[in-house]
Amino acid sequence: MNMQTQAEPFTLQRRNPGGGTAPLRRWGFANETDRLTDVLLGSPAHLKHLSTSSLSRKHLREAPCNIQVAQAQHAELVAAYQHFGVNVHVHDAQPELPMQVYARDSSVMTPYGAIITAMAQWWRRGENYAAIRTCERLGIPIYDMVTAGTFEGGDFNVIEEGCVLIGCGGARTQEEGARQVASWFEAEGWEVRIAFIDEYYVHIDLMVVPVADKLTAVCEACTDPAVVDWLKGKGHEIIDVPFQDTMALGCNFMSLGCDRVIAPTSSKTLIGKLRARGFEVADLDMSEISKTGGGIHCMAQSLKREA
């Protein structure tokens, strides 16, 4: 029997309310640092530089994004995934969705299927419906959909197998949404920690991103020290990313597993520390596209990772 015949059928709600939902065979991952085989990206075809956050507003005032350059930078990102042998899946581009390039946010992959989130800003809400269609097209069963307030995918941060850090800034992910998702994963037997952050930072994946097993990049200058202690208490080594780099999305990179990382060129300290540890780092100039408020991690959703 091949993988395809073993794949679970597409469904709109796979979650077992009492917990014990079976992990998927065809899609998903145990953690965010195993070898990435399939990634979901969004097209920048209809990207617009909108006033979405303090960070994007600052660039909008000073030097708005050159969309053509941003699109070329995104093409380099796609090429990098392909270079590393990752299968790239892309949402169908829709002119009504100017932020669809940030594929991390409208849905979230889990070991049990995708969560359809609930975007906070009206110009991103349609991305949730588009994500349902993408799941149907790719045959990814939906675990569940967020119905209690708003919840954005950049706030669902799998720290290690069976452990998730949920960001809650209020403006994007509301406490109601965070608690609903937390309750699902607690029922599955996961350790769940909610991190309250200032809405200035938009999502928790601006400041905390897993690199490898027990190795996590954190901007210690803006991350709650209790979260840093919690990570250390779990045996994680921390790679500290400077505040200024973090504000330029320098802590927002993608682990491909097997000591390979895609990171923004501007994040010199992180790249230096990773290379010193023997990591292969593909560094890409993301400076133009990131003016619109997100980085490499925000633009990617792991669909499948293999141990």
Ligand SMILES: NC(=O)NCCC[C@H](N)C(=O)O
């Ligand atoms: N996970 C992320 O941090 N995503 C970045 C989203 C950027 C987009 N301009 C937004 O503000 O929604």
